[in-house]
Amino acid sequence: MTGRAEIEQAVIAILAQQLLLPPEDIAADARIDDLGLDSLGKVEAIFALEERFDIQVPFNANEPDQPDFDFSSVPRIVAGVERLIAQRVA
Amino acid sequence: MRRVVITGIGTVNALAADVPGTFEAMRKGDCGIGPLAFRDADRLTIRIGAEVRDWTPEQRFAAGNLPLYDRVTQYALVAGAEAVAMSGLPADLGPRGGVILGTAAGGIQTWEDSYRAVFAEGRNRVSPLVVPRLMHNAPASHLSIRHGLTGPVLAVSSACASANHAMGLALQQIRTGGADVMLTGGAEAMLCFGGVKAWEGLRVLAPDACRPFSLGRKGMVIGDGAGVLVLEAEEHARARGARVLAEVAGIGMTADAGDIVAPSAEGAARAMRAALADAGMGLDEVGYINAHGTGTLANDRAETAAIRAIFADPPPVSSTKAMHGHAIGATGALEAIACVLALTEGILPPTVGFQTPDPDCALDVVPNQARAATVRAALSNAFAFGGLNAVLAFRQG
Known part of the structure; x- marks a missing residue:
């Protein structure tokens, strides 16, 4: 099983790469809008998460409230990835 | 000319x-x-x-x-x-x-x-x-x-x-x-x-x-x-006695020189104004706009803002993409043909698939059903990835 700490580390590393920031500058409870990630950065980060964890993230840029995958903060992304990994294993 | x-x-x-x-x-x-x-x-x-x-x-x-x-x-x-x-x-x-x-x-x-x-x-x-x-x-x-x-x-x-x-x-x-x-x-x-x-x-x-x-x-x-x-x-x-379907009256081309994918209402509006100016066309002549109208949140909001920045009282606007799909590099040609339908037969093609008005897109989009109307002139919008905008102006022949 992939642990929560490992997922959080990967999420932060992927966001850091998109934002051109050192990972330690991204807090574990950071909100994505506060980080200033643009729309292309978002879809690139989601692609990286899918590749890293072999999951399919149900994300459509045209649904502002994202009913299927909450991309609003680091903890929400981590929880979403955890859920998708669990579904994959199941 | x-x-x-x-x-x-x-x-x-x-x-x-x-x-x-x-x-x-x-x-x-x-x-x-x-x-x-x-x-x-x-x-x-x-x-x-x-x-x-x-x-x-x-x-x-x-x-x-x-x-x-x-x-x-x-x-x-x-x-x-x-x-x-x-x-x-x-x-x-x-x-x-x-x-x-x-x-x-x-x-x-x-x-x-x-x-x-x-x-x-x-x-x-x-x-x-x-x-x-x-x-x-x-x-x-x-x-x-x-x-x-x-x-x-x-x-x-x-x-x-x-x-x-x-x-x-x-x-x-x-x-x-x-x-x-x-x-x-x-x-x-x-x-x-x-x-x-x-x-x-x-x-x-x-x-x-x-x-x-x-x-x-x-x-x-x-x-x-x-x-x-x-x-x-x-x-x-x-x-040669050919039948004239319509006049191609003007073209407006602009670039946003901004984001590679996100649309700009300002760049779109400049292209529409340029097409009108090239055609020597007054706002009151325009009876129909075939929108770029992709159905994305970003396009439809920006395009509405562009149209409303030019027209205090916009003419009917429809997106035929909900019928023929977004045919990418061909789509403007399909939409020019839809404009010919409006100009020659007085039919505004509808925006199908329409469910509920969006307050961010306050336009008469000819929802779901075609409408009869006399159209003297029409605009056809195209706003591409890369920030490239091209708008055509057509008149009755």
């Missing part, structure tokens, strides 16, 4: 493989979007598109020529033949005739097939016709060969604005005397596994339907097809 008119139109698209069928479908508000049927479509997340149905190239082309034609060229040739026949063009135009055709992906199916052969199937060689099939100018070149047009012939590629840019350049060629007649428009055949896979990555495709300007919209739906228009110097058309 010479006036330029449309004397013929032709099309192949998801609604029909000719103009009468397409007009009928637009009058009825048909939707050409359905489940994707091509190879490996079951490996896609997005499984809908506006494919050209029941396409049988072996019945349309000589067996000896078919190996040279990617589907993008096939669609262009069939649309071009219809347009030329409608126009009654003389066969001896030679250097006074040319072709400028838009396409965004060219012969992408040919790329895909040859890469599959060498990468996935381990083959060591591909057909010697791969290069002449896949090149972006193949549809334009085959139109020139088929119709004996030896003047200016080239392809234009500006993503979703390709066809509008192509028609704008063809207009300028005729105005300035580079040719008397131009075949122009666009062709696209991007509905193949690799094409849709690439679009999926951007997360802008709708999984269910295309609903421009409507609350509940989830993005764009890709379509295939071609639209070809015969543009002609007015004096040339009148001298």
Whole structure:
């Protein structure tokens, strides 16, 4: 099983790469809008998460409230990835 | 400066493989979007598109020529033949005739097939016709060969604005005397596994339907097809007694020089103003706007803002993409044909799939049902990835 700490580390590393920031500058409870990630950065980060964890993230840029995958903060992304990994294993 | 008119139109698209069928479908508000049927479509997340149905190239082309034609060229040739026949063009135009055709992906199916052969199937060689099939100018070149047009012939590629840019350049060629007649428009055949896979990555495709300007919209739906228009110097058309369908009155081209994908209302508005100015067209003349109207959140909001920045009281605006799909580099040509329907038959084609008005898109979008209206002039918008905008202005002929 992939642990929560490992997922959080990967999420932060992927966001850091998109934002051109050192990972330690991204807090574990950071909100994505506060980080200033643009729309292309978002879809690139989601692609990286899918590749890293072999999951399919149900994300459509045209649904502002994202009913299927909450991309609003680091903890929400981590929880979403955890859920998708669990579904994959199941 | 010479006036330029449309004397013929032709099309192949998801609604029909000719103009009468397409007009009928637009009058009825048909939707050409359905489940994707091509190879490996079951490996896609997005499984809908506006494919050209029941396409049988072996019945349309000589067996000896078919190996040279990617589907993008096939669609262009069939649309071009219809347009030329409608126009009654003389066969001896030679250097006074040319072709400028838009396409965004060219012969992408040919790329895909040859890469599959060498990468996935381990083959060591591909057909010697791969290069002449896949090149972006193949549809334009085959139109020139088929119709004996030896003047200016080239392809234009500006993503979703390709066809509008192509028609704008063809207009300028005729105005300035580079040719008397131009075949122009666009062709696209991007509905193949690799094409849709690439679009999926951007997360802008709708999984269910295309609903421009409507609350509940989830993005764009890709379509295939071609639209070809015969543009002609007015004096040339009148001298040979051709039927004039409409005037191509102006073109406005701008670049946002901003984001590579996010649209700019300001860049869009500048293109619309430029088209009006080029056409010498007053706001009160415009009775219809065929919107870019992709059905993405970003486009529809920005386009509404652009239209409202120009028109205090905007005319009816519809997006025909919900019927024929977003045919990328061909879409502007399909939409120019929809404008011809409005100008010649007084029918505003509807925005189908519309559910609930979006306060961010406060426009009369002719929801779901076509409407009768007298249209003296129309605008047709195209706002492409890359921040490239091209708007055409048409008048009654």
